[in-house]
Amino acid sequence: MGEFIGREVELEVSKIAHGGIAVGRLDGRVVFVTDAVPGETVVARISDDRKKSFWRADAVRILEPSEHRREHVWSAASIDRDPRGRAGGAEFGHIALSHQRELKRQVLAEALQRMAGIESDVKVEQMPGDHAANGLGWRTRIRLHVDEQGRIGPMASRSHSVIPVQEVPLASAAVQAATPFDERFEGIATVDVLAPTRGDARLVLGEQKPTVIRERVGEREFQLDDTGFWQVHREAPGVLSAAVQQAVDDALFDPRAANLDLYGGVGLLAAAVGDRFGPTTRITSVESDARATDHAAENLSDWVGAAAETARVDRWLRDAEQNASTAERDRLRAATVVLDPPRSGAGTEVMGILGRLAPAQIVYVACDPVALARDVALAAEAGYRLDHLRAFDLFPHTHHVEAVARLVRD
Template sequence: MGENTGREVELTVERIAHGGISVGRLDGRVVFVADAIPGETVRARISDDRKKSFWRADAIEVLAPSEHRRDHVWPVASIARDPRQRAGGAEFGHIALSHQRELKRQVLAESLQRMAGVESDVRVEQLPGDHAANGLGWRTRIRLHVDDEGRIGPMASRSHTVIPVTDAPLASPAVQAATPFSERFTGLGTVDVLAPTVGDARLVLGEQKPTVISERVGERTFRLDDTGFWQVHREAPAALTAAVQAAIDDAAFDPRAANLDLYGGVGLLAAAVGDRFGASTRVTSVEADERATERAAENLAEWVGAAAVTGRVDRFLRELEQSASAAERARLRAATVVLDPPRAGAGTEVMAALGRLSPAQLVYVACDPVALARDVALAAQHGYRLARLRAFDLFPHTHHVEAVASLVRD
């Protein structure tokens, strides 16, 4: 850290940036400010001045508040606390819910315009129940960390410091009730608490061996490991199922084609495709996690044409390119490909391979707007354009936003 670390400055923040931080300027230098809202004037403390091009700072006092500022939904994360002692995981908790969605919209639209040259009037849709609950009580899973004294809590933002807490207001009532806030856990790194839709809430302590749970989405039940990936918001699996089904162009869908569900997890979106287009649907789910693939095979068993393959997506596509016969390539060109990559996105190699295989349409589920915009630009190099885009507030009181993009060949 340099000589400016710890210095307190007055800043007027201008706009929101990717990652949920606001942007201000100090003597012409960009300063990324946590816990401020665009339009506000704040007193901020410089936390990192190592870069020549920008500094980082934390708001410590609001001098001219935004009309959208609210009391923080989680006092342990509020601006009243020392920045080093603010709980992470609710970085938009001081902003009115409707304005949170507007800020997320701005980041998504700006990313698409800047990186892909695409103008978008996308809006961020709220999920059922969130307005009435003020964006609280939606998390069906939380991960808490253990400090040196055995107390549990989240880490502070951009830090490995554990902040002990006695509540978790973003968690569902069942998760909150099952969380052992007052207990001590020595020798453990993490404590996971989850409340599946089937059965009781449970704890997963440290590297505990996984057990199988069930989650219901509409009339369908999915089996998965309690340590495995599942959408966190109580309404997210149903919302994404419906969004993916709506994002597929019926006219371009061929149930007999070599349809793919990449980064498929336990088969949620492959099942969405199968439910939308019927018993004859062919779809292959590709997932790197072997245990998730085993669960996907069970969850997709009713479709004779469904399969679940364990493998990294980039390697799977590379082998497909190398080994596909002329008939298989034709089925791939007729295919619909659903992909739900991790936060880093699909990336250059995967998007290039998809471009060469040239499926009829791509339905891209994204949890990071910048990664999505980059991949939309990469797809454009292979003749795909963004035909439809929806965005969902799957993570109220955080900066995260989910998007579902339809990419079609011109």
């Protein structure tokens, strides 16, 4: 293997695959092609021929462009550059914004059909302000890497090569202004730049000790570490809070049940549930990061029945299943469970235990459509069906899409 790497071939690309890569065929073999748009004919350079079943390639010239192709929003990622020198992190930046959402819809719908047998006509909703801004200026946080000369930039796609840049157009104006493009950094691997809604923009250099910041969502403030997780799009915390509130079926919600917010972070979604159902709402947020749990305890202090526990979700659920009393099992069966897992999804064990605990409803916040579809299929084995689904374009000019789903028992 390796004899075809670097060879340029002509390909017709027909569809988009999970991960935002277009799909073509060469002599019957699948070729995944970056920087192409379905419907195009391109010249692509083979970058990986190690697999018998598929190869990888990068578009280098467009012979027949799609009507949806646009000049890339980030010159550092333009098709005019050598593929090894293209900045990663904006892999849909050459596609019209409305068509990006259509491609994301296709990926989500295909995953649900293929993995869960569900036909879906869900639309991907754009965020306020993104149309006018052409999907730019939404990131309130960025992570840049440091090269051997101390320069900062993103990594190239599927590479550990750092691409020095002088702009980050997906970042908010405050983040862009605070990014030290011309400085040199030695002895650290990363430079994070963030602009919280309260206070000034700041840098986090490498493994710097965390400090506490505050983020505002509607009328509520949340404390968290500047090194901790927070939704990146400026509108995402408010949009997801509202989407979760809408997704909870109030006919199935019992404020006295053992309601759960799993992978709860600093308590954003638990607070959304509490705000909808009132100060006596009982809800426990479970999060493996101890500092995030400490912040969640403070952020959820308005609710008498709210608690935050530090534990891996799978272990916490395993313990609940094994040790819950009959009364506790009844409260879990009456519960609403909010799930916001990492990109890998909740997975077999977590979904299996939830199926056996049989809560009244599961509200699943997903940042990966394939993981969501897999977990919906796992839930179906325990008698749950998908009866509510929304999708949001929280990551314009990238392939990522967020979804909020509700699962209820048949």
